[in-house]
Amino acid sequence: MSPALDYYTAMENSLRANIEPEAREPAAALQNPSVYYNSRLDPKNYLEGPLSPNPSTRLRQMLARPGIVVAPGICDGISARCALEAGFDCLYQSGAATTASRMGQPDLAIATLNDFVEAGQMVSSLNPSVPVIADADTGFGGTAMVARTVRQYARAGVAAMHIEDQVQTKRCGHLMGKQVVSREEFLTRIRAAVIARDSIPGGSDFVIIGRTDSAQVLGMDEALTRLKLAAAAGADVCFIEGVKTKELLEKTVAELAPTPVLVNVISGGLTPSFTYFEAEQMGAKIIIFSLVSCVAMVHALRTAMHSLKKTGTDWTSAQGMDPKSFFEVMGLNEIVELDAQAGGCAFDVV
Secondary structure, eight states, rough: OGGGSSSSHHHHHHHHSSSGGGTTTTTHHHOOSSSSGGGGGOOGGGGSOOOOSHHHHHHHHHHSSSSSSEEEOHHHHHHHHHHHHHOOOOOOEEEHHHHOOOHHHHHSSSSOHHHEEEEEEEEHHHTTTSOEEEEEOOOSSSSHHHHHHHHHHHHHTEEEEEOOOBSSSSSTTSSSOOOBBBBHHHHHHHHHHHHHHTTSOOOOOEEHHHHHHHHHHHOOOHHHHHHHHHHHHHHEEEEEOOSSSSHHHHHHHHHHSSEEEEOOOOOTSSSSSOOOHHHHTTTEEEEEETTTTHHHHHHHHHHHHHHHHHHHSSSSTTTTHHHHHHHHHHHHHHHHHHHHHTOTTTTSSS
16 A cells, blocks of 8 residues: 555554664654654644644645645646636645746745745635645745744745755756755754744644755755654655655655655656656655646747737637636635625626
8 A cells, every 4th residue: 555545554554664663753752852743743633533624734634644635836826726626625835936926037046935925825815724835945044034934824824834955045946056055954944943833822733844955966865864854853744856766756755754755746857747646656645746837827828929919819819718707717706605695786797
C-alpha cells in the first residue's frame, strides 16, 4: 500500500520495521527535548469526525487521512474561482504566480509580505473552508519577520505556508544559480514559524511546511538532512524542491517518514511531470502544480490578443461566453441569493 493511501498507519509500520525506537515520534520528543512535539497537533487527533470548516484544521485532517492532497497553483481570483469550480478541495498560492499576476514580474524576490498576504486573504475568502497553502519565500527577513508572516497569514485565513532555505535574494526553485543559507539559519526560520504559530491565542492549527532548495546546490544527502532537522524543529510537512526522479522522491518519502512530503510539479521544470496518481503511489502526501494557472493564462491570453489584433474583434476568443456567464463563474448567483435572503431587491433582474 502506498503511504499516501493510509499515511500514518503505513509510516508507523515502516518505522517499527526499519528505525530504532529512539528515533520515533512522539517517543523521540519525550526522550529528546530538542525534538518538537505538540500533543494537541498529533495527527491522530485529526483522524475521526467530519471535515472542519476551519481551513487549517481541515488541512490537518486531510493530511492525517487516506489520499493525496492535490493543490493546483492559482494566481488570482479568476484562477481560484476556476479551480473551485473544477472541484479542487485545496488551493496553492504560488509565489511565482502571485508575483507575475500582481506585478508582472519574474519570481526573483520582488513581491513583499504585503503582496502575498493581500493575495492570500482574497483567495481564502472565496470559500473559507477550502485550505489555501501559500508560499512564504524565505519569511521576508529574520526571525521577527518570519513570526510576523505566520501571524499575518493565519489572520488572513491561509491554512498553511512553506518557508525555504534560499538566501533573501531568492529565485524560483526551478531556475539555476540558487544559493542557500546555512542549516542553522534555515532552522531558525522553522523554529520562529513554529513559535509564532503556537503563540496564536486560542491554539492555531496553522500548518508549517519546511522547504529546502539545497538539493541542486549541496546534493540530496544535505537536502534530506535539512528536512529531517526541520521536522525535528516542528515542521509539519517537508518539501524538497526540484526532486529529479521517481526513485529520489520515493527515497525522500522513506527517509522522512512519518512526516508528510510535498512535491512540486512544474511542466518543463526540474521535477518530472508526475501525475497526482503517480505521486501518490510514490508516497507523496501533497502535490502542487505551481504554474498551472498562469502558464495556461499566458497561452490563452496570447491567443486572444493576437486574434483581436488580427481580426479586430473578440468574438472568437469569447467562445460564446457573455458577461453574465462570466460573472456567474465569479460568484454572481451567490451574491444575488444573499441579497434576496436579506430582503433586498437590487438584483431581482441581472
